[in-house]
Amino acid sequence: MMTSPDHVDSREDLAAFVRSLRRSHAEDGGSWEHADLPNFLEALAAWMDDADGWYRNTGQELPPGGDWAFFARALQAATTYE
Numbered sequence: 001m002m003t004s005p006d007h008v009d010s011r012e013d014l015a016a017f018v019r020s021l022r023r024s025h026a027e028d029g030g031s032w033e034h035a036d037l038p039n040f041l042e043a044l045a046a047w048m049d050d051a052d053g054w055y056r057n058t059g060q061e062l063p064p065g066g067d068w069a070f071f072a073r074a075l076q077a078a079t080t081y082e
Helices: 011-031 037-049 051-057 068-077
Strands: none
Touching (some): 037 051
16 A cells, blocks of 8 residues: 655655555556656646646645755666665
8 A cells, every 4th residue: 555645744754655656567567557656757747837736726835845855866866776
């Protein structure tokens, strides 16, 4: 079962969430709209571009803060981290 992103409040929670995504893909990746890495990353970038719209459509506000560089570093590090 995939962890809810609404329960991610720490770095450890984020790592657990990413692992739950991996498990979800391993168990039923065929049900994912973007199951391969290039399409997944493009969809991720597109969602980030439109995140303010998603938040607005769900009656929420885009969080003003956040360490965007942390997430960017994590994505980049995963390309070479063992």
